[in-house]
Each structure stands twice: as C-alpha cells, then as structure tokens.
Amino acid sequence: MASKLIPRIRPFGDNGILISYDVKGYSETACKTVHALGDILRTQEDIWTNVIPAYDSLMVTFNPMMTKADSALHNVEAAYEKISKRLPKSKSKIIEVPVYYGGQNGPDMQNICKSSKLSEDQVIKRHSKITYRVCLMGFIPGFAFLSETDKKLHHPRHETPRGLVSPGSIGIANWQTGIYGLESPGGWQIIGRTPLSIFDSKRKNPFALKAGDMIRFVPQGDPS
Amino acid sequence: MSGAVLKILKGGTQTTLQDAGRPGHRHLGIPKSGAADRLSFALSNYLVGNPWDAPALECTLGGLHIRFLKQTRIAISGADMKAQINGMNLGMNRCVPVEPGDILTFSFGRIGCRAYISVEGGLKGESFMGSVSTYIPAGFGGLEGRAYRAGDEIYSAELDSSGANTLPFGYAPRLSRHIVLRARSVTEWDWLSPAAQRYIYTSPFHATSDTDRMGARLRGDKIDLAEKKDMVSSPILPGTLQIPPSGQPILALIDGHCTGGYPRALQVITADLWLLGQIAPSSPVSFRRCSPEDAPVILRGRNAFYEGLMPGFRF
CATH class of the missing domain: 2.40.100.10 (Cyclophilin-like)
Incomplete structure (x- = not known):
C-alpha cells in the first residue's frame, strides 16, 4: 500500500469513542487493525463497558462516572500507537460453513447470475473460494457481516426488504456478504442457506461465530 | 409459598418483563435491553422495597389487566395510564397492598409511553446472559422471549424486600408529552x-x-x-x-x-x-x-x- 491509512479517533456522545478509517469499500488493513485494537482494549476490563469492532471502525464505551472522556481518548490513542507499529498476527482457525446454494435456499441466485453474467455454478465457485473474515456481528443477534466477496458478484440490496428471511440465509449487499443468524426482515440478495445454527439462545455457547473469525463456505449437495 | 403471584388477564398493547438489561454484549449483536425508562422502573422497585434492578412489568401504552393470586405489595411508576384496582383509582408512585383476587387494570395514558409495575420480591423470568429482560426480536428473556398474553402466570423472584417506601418530594420525574x-x-x-x-x-x-x-x-x-x-x-x-x-x-x-x-x-x-x-x-x-x-x-x-x-x- 502506497499511503499509510490513519484512523480518526473521536468522542461519540458522552460515553463512547469511535475509531474510524472511513475507507471506500472494504479494506483488509483497516478491518485487521480495528480488530487487533479491539483485542487490546478488551483486556482493559476496568475501563470499557463495550468494545465493538466493525468493518473499518471500532466503537468503545465507558462509564463516564469512572473514566474521564480525555483519559479514555488517550487510552485509545496509546493502544493504537502500540499496534500501528506492528500489527499482531491473528491466529484464528478457519471455520467451515456448509451451504446449500440456489433453488429455494437462494431465491435471489438468478439476480446475481444475471448481473454477473455467470452461470449458477460459476457464482457458487467464486463465492465459496474466498476465505472470509467475520468483520462485525449484529444488526440482530447472530447476523455475521463478512468481508468483501468476489468483485463479479457485487450486487445492490433489494429496494424493498423482504418481510422474512429464513435463518441461516447467506446474502450479498453491494460488496458485502453475510449470514442471517435469525429469521428477520432483510434486504440482502439471498443466494444460499446454511443448516448450521449461527445463533441459539438455548445453547451453552449461543454464538457459532464471533467477530475476527475466518470462515469458508462449503457448497453442499449435488452441483451436477 | 408455591404458585404464581399474578395472572395476566389481558396483555394490553405490549407488556414484557424487564430488569436492568444485559450490558456489554454489543460486539455479539446483543443489545442491552432492560427497562426502556430506567428511572421509572427503578422508582417502582424502590417503592415496594426491592433492589432497584429487580425484574418488573413494563406496560406499553396501556390495556393491561392483571389478577393477583397472592397477598403482596405493588407500585406503579412511569406513564400514568389511569390504573384501577377493582375499579377504584390507584395513585402513581405509591406502594399499595393487594389481596388474592384483586384485579388491576390499566386504561390508556395521554402522557408518556411506559408504566412499570413492581411487585414485592420481584418477578421471575427466563435468564439469558445474566438478565431476564425480554428481547422479542430474538425471542429470549421474560416468558419465551415474548410479550405476555392472557392466561400467562408469573411467579415471584422471591428477592429480599426491605418493606414499603414512600417517595420523598421531588423524586418523581414529571413527564411531559414533549x-x-x-x-x-x-x-x-x-x-x-x-x-x-x-x-x-x-x-x-x-x-x-x-x-x-x-x-x-x-x-x-x-x-x-x-x-x-x-x-x-x-x-x-x-x-x-x-x-x-x-x-x-x-x-x-x-x-x-x-x-x-x-x-x-x-x-x-x-x-x-x-x-x-x-x-x-x-x-x-x-x-x-x-x-x-x-x-x-x-x-x-x-x-x-x-x-x-x-x-x-x-x-
């Protein structure tokens, strides 16, 4: 990379700080950096009430009764100084996510085929050959926002969101791809579905995925 | 002391169980939840002598009807929805005794959105990540993660109560429509x-x-x-x-x-x-x-x- 990315570190309300790169599209460097910064800040349990890594930004919240806004800001800047010199290596293992692509499981597969001028098999191949980073969890419990998918597969959201998207659905929104952990309304182009339960509040560990994980989609069934 | 403390006769617009919420999990996509009006919720608990964060009912807009199955004490704070016990007007921000069979009804208020009903000892619900707060979009907390409806019975959390309290002058927030x-x-x-x-x-x-x-x-x-x-x-x-x-x-x-x-x-x-x-x-x-x-x-x-x-x- 020619020019070094420098994030902005700013207060957010009276109890938050936002570190953001504001890059256009997806930046692996920005995502890796905010996640590494999140890992460091997460160890400072006495200061932070939330540490929320995202695509190119990180939000932390603190208790304004215990921590002054200035010192919270300095703390984040110091942590950034530390990792900006050398990004710690992440040692996440790759989680395999089985997917049934197309058909009833992927009602919008044809939209992607049309815009990309690729066959369904080619779309599946391109979507599943990338190792994705889980960049962000939310907007509902279990929704995994993943890193950039293949350039040919980029596709805007539906103008009017679907009333209900099945849990486990895998979608595309512009350059993003992601997994719906729960049944919910949603505007992403759905190309497949995983039988893996991403979120189950009754399970001992309700979360199959967390931000920072690396995942790979494994096409299931008969590709014929 | 077995058996439920109250039974829902009508759920109203939306009534859920809430406590102080489950903070600190936003990176997992889990919102804090808890009482939407934390202050009124805490005050209703204070009035019945509960810890301020004991689980209580949050009634949205109104229409809730409850029958009490046990002798206990209750208090209502937040939006005034013209609550009545057995048809008699019930004041806000006061601890009142109730008897088995008493029926508490809420009409609809003109100012504010949510009323809190605290019961001495707190109320029991399903816990998820350290809180019984009902979060309807993902279906956890409270009772099956949903709003209460007719026929639901709610048990006491049997927390220690320090007895009835009165609210000193100036502590009840004055709600405005604006x-x-x-x-x-x-x-x-x-x-x-x-x-x-x-x-x-x-x-x-x-x-x-x-x-x-x-x-x-x-x-x-x-x-x-x-x-x-x-x-x-x-x-x-x-x-x-x-x-x-x-x-x-x-x-x-x-x-x-x-x-x-x-x-x-x-x-x-x-x-x-x-x-x-x-x-x-x-x-x-x-x-x-x-x-x-x-x-x-x-x-x-x-x-x-x-x-x-x-x-x-x-x-």
Whole structure:
C-alpha cells in the first residue's frame, strides 16, 4: 500500500469513542487493525463497558462516572500507537460453513447470475473460494457481516426488504456478504442457506461465530 | 409459598418483563435491553422495597389487566395510564397492598409511553446472559422471549424486600408529552447540510407510529445530507440519531440494532437516555445541544441525587 491509512479517533456522545478509517469499500488493513485494537482494549476490563469492532471502525464505551472522556481518548490513542507499529498476527482457525446454494435456499441466485453474467455454478465457485473474515456481528443477534466477496458478484440490496428471511440465509449487499443468524426482515440478495445454527439462545455457547473469525463456505449437495 | 403471584388477564398493547438489561454484549449483536425508562422502573422497585434492578412489568401504552393470586405489595411508576384496582383509582408512585383476587387494570395514558409495575420480591423470568429482560426480536428473556398474553402466570423472584417506601418530594420525574433530549453532535454530523445542522437542534420532530423498543422513526423538517456518501454497517448505541436518505431521522432505543448503515448525527447524553422510553407514537421530540463539559456534570449530579435513594442506581 502506497499511503499509510490513519484512523480518526473521536468522542461519540458522552460515553463512547469511535475509531474510524472511513475507507471506500472494504479494506483488509483497516478491518485487521480495528480488530487487533479491539483485542487490546478488551483486556482493559476496568475501563470499557463495550468494545465493538466493525468493518473499518471500532466503537468503545465507558462509564463516564469512572473514566474521564480525555483519559479514555488517550487510552485509545496509546493502544493504537502500540499496534500501528506492528500489527499482531491473528491466529484464528478457519471455520467451515456448509451451504446449500440456489433453488429455494437462494431465491435471489438468478439476480446475481444475471448481473454477473455467470452461470449458477460459476457464482457458487467464486463465492465459496474466498476465505472470509467475520468483520462485525449484529444488526440482530447472530447476523455475521463478512468481508468483501468476489468483485463479479457485487450486487445492490433489494429496494424493498423482504418481510422474512429464513435463518441461516447467506446474502450479498453491494460488496458485502453475510449470514442471517435469525429469521428477520432483510434486504440482502439471498443466494444460499446454511443448516448450521449461527445463533441459539438455548445453547451453552449461543454464538457459532464471533467477530475476527475466518470462515469458508462449503457448497453442499449435488452441483451436477 | 408455591404458585404464581399474578395472572395476566389481558396483555394490553405490549407488556414484557424487564430488569436492568444485559450490558456489554454489543460486539455479539446483543443489545442491552432492560427497562426502556430506567428511572421509572427503578422508582417502582424502590417503592415496594426491592433492589432497584429487580425484574418488573413494563406496560406499553396501556390495556393491561392483571389478577393477583397472592397477598403482596405493588407500585406503579412511569406513564400514568389511569390504573384501577377493582375499579377504584390507584395513585402513581405509591406502594399499595393487594389481596388474592384483586384485579388491576390499566386504561390508556395521554402522557408518556411506559408504566412499570413492581411487585414485592420481584418477578421471575427466563435468564439469558445474566438478565431476564425480554428481547422479542430474538425471542429470549421474560416468558419465551415474548410479550405476555392472557392466561400467562408469573411467579415471584422471591428477592429480599426491605418493606414499603414512600417517595420523598421531588423524586418523581414529571413527564411531559414533549420529549426534550440533550444530545451531542457525533461522527457524521459534518455530512448534514448547513440548514439541517441548524434546525436539527431547533425544530421539533414527531414520533411516528413506527415506534417501539427498538427505535423511533421521527417526522419533521427534512434533514438533508450535504453529500450522499455510502456508509458501511457501523456500530450505533441507544440514543444514536441516524439520518437515512429520506431525511426523516431514526432514533435508536434500548432494544435497537447494534449496527446501523446510515450517517450518525447525534447521540443523546447518558443522563437523558431514560426519557427515550417515554416516547409514544405522535410524541413531539426535540433535541438540545449539550456541551462536552456539561454532559458528565449533569450525569454526576443526577446519579448522586437518585443514588441517595437507591444504592447502586446509575442512569
């Protein structure tokens, strides 16, 4: 990379700080950096009430009764100084996510085929050959926002969101791809579905995925 | 002491079990939840002698009918919904005894949105990540993660109660129909047009019928963005005001999504977050600029005031 990315570190309300790169599209460097910064800040349990890594930004919240806004800001800047010199290596293992692509499981597969001028098999191949980073969890419990998918597969959201998207659905929104952990309304182009339960509040560990994980989609069934 | 303490005869618009919520899990997509109006919730618990964060009923807009199955004490705080016991008017912010068979009914209030009903000893619900707060979108907490309906029976949490309390003068918040929120400009503030930057702090908005525990859609003067830039999904908090392309802002509330995809213009100060719970459909909502120096001073003052009454309480 020619020019070094420098994030902005700013207060957010009276109890938050936002570190953001504001890059256009997806930046692996920005995502890796905010996640590494999140890992460091997460160890400072006495200061932070939330540490929320995202695509190119990180939000932390603190208790304004215990921590002054200035010192919270300095703390984040110091942590950034530390990792900006050398990004710690992440040692996440790759989680395999089985997917049934197309058909009833992927009602919008044809939209992607049309815009990309690729066959369904080619779309599946391109979507599943990338190792994705889980960049962000939310907007509902279990929704995994993943890193950039293949350039040919980029596709805007539906103008009017679907009333209900099945849990486990895998979608595309512009350059993003992601997994719906729960049944919910949603505007992403759905190309497949995983039988893996991403979120189950009754399970001992309700979360199959967390931000920072690396995942790979494994096409299931008969590709014929 | 077996058996339920009360039975729901009518659930009303939406009645759920709430406590102080499950903070600290936003990175997993789990919102804090808990009582939407934390202050009124805490005061109703104080009145019956419960710890301030004991699980209590949160009744939205009204229409709730309850039959008590045991002798106990209750208190109601928050929005006044003309509560009656066996047809007799029941005052707000008072601890009152109830007998088995007594029927508590709520009509609909004109000011505010949520009433809290605390029962001596607190109420029991399904716990998830350390809280029994009902979070309907993902179906956990409370009873099967849903709003109560006719026939549901609720048990006591059997917490220690210190006995009935009275609220000293000046401690009951005076709710107004017009919700005024002190806020600070945040990260995408610069994206607003100069005109929008002026009237976002001056002209009142109205909450639309699209208002629930997750958020309030506001209608008012169009808040224009100076430039349309794409935004990637980014963290938001309860009290974050986002500006979608329509120019009609969305205010995130206590069950709000942990991430949003629209520019973030304002953040309501911590000391005023409890008021978000009293935004009803059609409530006028205004924002007032709060300086960075004032916000912590206001919070410290408010916390000190109420902590004297309720040890450990924090806005």
